Structures are given as C-alpha cells and as structure tokens.
Amino acid sequence: xxxxxxxxxxxxxxxxxxxVRLVNQNEVNFVLQKLCSxxxxxxxxxxxxxxxxxxxxxxxxxxxxxxxSEGVPQIEAILASQLLISRPQIRGIVLVLSTLADEARTGxxxxxxxxxxxx
Numbered sequence: 001x002x003x004x005x006x007x008x009x010x011x012x013x014x015x016x017x018x019x020v021r022l023v024n025q026n027e028v029n030f031v032l033q034k035l036c037s038x039x040x041x042x043x044x045x046x047x048x049x050x051x052x053x054x055x056x057x058x059x060x061x062x063x064x065x066x067x068x069s070e071g072v073p074q075i076e077a078i079l080a081s082q083l084l085i086s087r088p089q090i091r092g093i094v095l096v097l098s099t100l101a102d103e104a105r106t107g108x109x110x111x112x113x114x115x116x117x118x119x
Contacts, residue, residue, distance in 0.1 A: 005049060009068065012042055012050055016057065016066040023061055023092030032092065036099040044103065057096045061089050 019035045043053045050056075052072065059067045059078050062085065072078070079085075 012068055013066045015039055016060050020060050023088050026088045032095055036096050040099050040103050058093050061092045
C-alpha cells in the first residue's frame with residue numbers, strides 16, 4: 001500500500017513538474033489543457049490522497065518547481081508572497097482552476113466533498 005502511495009506521489013510530482021516547466025515556457029493552451037485534465041483525473045481517483053490540487057499547483061507554478069506537500073501555505077499566503085506574477089503563470093493557474101471547476105460542475109455528486117478542500 002505504501003508503495004502505491006509513493007508511486008502516486010511520484011506521478012503527481014512528474015506531471016506537475018512538466019506542467020510548471022511548460023507554463024513557464026509559455027507553451028500552447030492545448031498541451032497545458034491536456035496536462036490540466038490529467039491532474040484533474042488524478043485528483044478524482046477514489047484512491048487519490050492528493051488533497052490540495054489547486055493550492056499545490058498554484059504554489060508550484062509560482063515557485064517554478066513541483067510542490068505537493070501538505071505543508072504548502074494557504075492560497076492567500078502564496079499569492080501575497082509574490083511581488084510579480086507573470087502572464088504565463090496567471091494563465092497556468094487560471095487554466096487549472098477552470099479545469100477543476102468544469103469537472104466539479106459536470107462530475108458526479110460523489111466527488112462534491114472533495115471540492116470542499118481544494119484551497
């Protein structure tokens with residue numbers, strides 16, 4: 001079981017690292033959207049232990065590296081600590097937010113509880 005959790009965390013870190021790198025390289029929306037969809041699918045897995053996808057993605061994009069620990073500060077603190085946020089970073093954060101929101105709107109009711117802890 002612990003090995004499965006480790007593999008899941010590695011998967012999330014790798015996808016998130018790729019997303020951050022591509023956001024900062026100002027990659028086209030199609031590629032970023034595919035990675036957002038993948039991150040959302042990982043979050044929706046019933047066995048997923050990833051509790052804060054938006055917080056972790058926002059912190060990762062702004063810091064330029066994958067940050068998925070539970071110790072990542074609240075969204076407000078993350079944004080307040082940034083003096084300058086680039087246009088690609090804003091686009092990357094908004095894209096993840098909109099993908100998660102679309103899934104929350106169209107997904108099944110069983111996932112509704114997961115969205116209460118997004119931030």
